[in-house]
Amino acid sequence: MNGFDDRFLTRNGLAARRLAVLLMGHEPETRLPRVKDLAHELGCGNGTVQAALRLLEESGAIETSARGHLGTFLTHAERAILWQLSGLGTLLAAMPLPYSRRYEGLATGLRAAFEAAGTPFAITFMRGAGARTAALLEGKVDLVVLSRLAADGLVEQHQDSLALVADLGPATYVGAHGFLVRKGASLDAAGLRVAVDHTSEDHRMLAERAFAGHKDVRWIESSYMQLRDLFAQDQVDATVWNLDEVQGRLGMEVDVLPLGDEVTRDLALRNSSAAIIGRTEGAKALSAVHDALDLSQVAQLQTEVLRGDRIPSY
CATH class of the missing domain: 1.10.10.10 (Winged helix-like DNA-binding domain superfamily/Winged helix DNA-binding domain)
Structure with a gap:
C-alpha cells in the first residue's frame, strides 16, 4: 500500500x-x-x-x-x-545501557525479531529499571526491557497500568550472579558494608534478599563503575552482582563466591531472564506483538553476538 x-x-x-x-x-x-x-x-x-x-x-x-x-x-x-x-506507529523500547556484550546481543535480537514481525521498532537506552518504567507510565516509550524479577514487582505494583508482554528466558538479561567479597572480609561478619545500586530495582531486590540473614548490614550506594574503587579503598566489604558487569574490572581485590539458598538462586534465575512490559491501555496491540515475536530468534542472535559470530546491530 x-x-x-x-x-x-x-x-x-x-x-x-x-x-x-x-x-x-x-x-x-x-x-x-x-x-x-x-x-x-x-x-x-x-x-x-x-x-x-x-x-x-x-x-x-x-x-x-x-x-x-x-x-x-x-x-x-x-x-x-x-x-x-x-496507526500504532513505531514502537519505542527503553533498554539498559549497552555496556555488555549480552545487552548488545539482546538489542540485536529484539530489533531483528520486531522487523521480522513487520513491526517498526526503535530503541532508546536508559539506566535503571525505575527510570525506564517511569518513562513508560508517562507515555514517553511504548515498551521497557528489564529483568523478569523487576518486571514482576512493577506489574504487581502497577497492575492497572502495566502488563507483561514477553519473557525471553534465562540468561537473556544477565549471566551468572555471585557474591563479591573483599579480600580479608567474611560474609559471616556482623556489620557488613554492602554495595547496592538503588537505581536498579532488580539489584536492590536481589541484594536485600541475598543479605537478609546478615546482622547490621550497612548499605553503601554504588554503581558497577564505582565498585573497583570502593573495594580497593576498603569502603565496602561485599555485594551480590551481575558477573557480566564486573568481569575483568575488579582485578585481585575480591573473591567471587556462589549464591546460597534456594530462594536466592530462584531470584537470581528470574533476574537473569529479560522481560518486556508495556501499558495495559494498548493490550490488543501488545497481544499482537507478543503473538508475532519469534522469541527463539532473539535468543539465537544474542548467542551469536556473545560468541563473536555476529556483529551487534541495533
Whole structure:
C-alpha cells in the first residue's frame, strides 16, 4: 500500500483500522470470529464490520476465504500493512545501557525479531529499571526491557497500568550472579558494608534478599563503575552482582563466591531472564506483538553476538 488511503478516514475506515489491530493476532489458515462477534468487540454494526473487512482486503492487508458452515478463514495477512493501517506507529523500547556484550546481543535480537514481525521498532537506552518504567507510565516509550524479577514487582505494583508482554528466558538479561567479597572480609561478619545500586530495582531486590540473614548490614550506594574503587579503598566489604558487569574490572581485590539458598538462586534465575512490559491501555496491540515475536530468534542472535559470530546491530 503506497501512501495513506483516504477511505480509512471514514467511519468504515476507522473500524478497519481498529480491526487491523485485532487481526494482527491471527495466524493464516485460522477461522475468523463471526461478524457479529467482531461487531460487538468493535462497538459497531455488522455492516460496518463487513465494509471494514472489504477495505482491508482491497488494501492488500488480508485475504480471506468463505468456507460455508465452517465460517470465514484468514488465508493470508501482511503484518506490515496491518500495522501501518492500525496507526500504532513505531514502537519505542527503553533498554539498559549497552555496556555488555549480552545487552548488545539482546538489542540485536529484539530489533531483528520486531522487523521480522513487520513491526517498526526503535530503541532508546536508559539506566535503571525505575527510570525506564517511569518513562513508560508517562507515555514517553511504548515498551521497557528489564529483568523478569523487576518486571514482576512493577506489574504487581502497577497492575492497572502495566502488563507483561514477553519473557525471553534465562540468561537473556544477565549471566551468572555471585557474591563479591573483599579480600580479608567474611560474609559471616556482623556489620557488613554492602554495595547496592538503588537505581536498579532488580539489584536492590536481589541484594536485600541475598543479605537478609546478615546482622547490621550497612548499605553503601554504588554503581558497577564505582565498585573497583570502593573495594580497593576498603569502603565496602561485599555485594551480590551481575558477573557480566564486573568481569575483568575488579582485578585481585575480591573473591567471587556462589549464591546460597534456594530462594536466592530462584531470584537470581528470574533476574537473569529479560522481560518486556508495556501499558495495559494498548493490550490488543501488545497481544499482537507478543503473538508475532519469534522469541527463539532473539535468543539465537544474542548467542551469536556473545560468541563473536555476529556483529551487534541495533
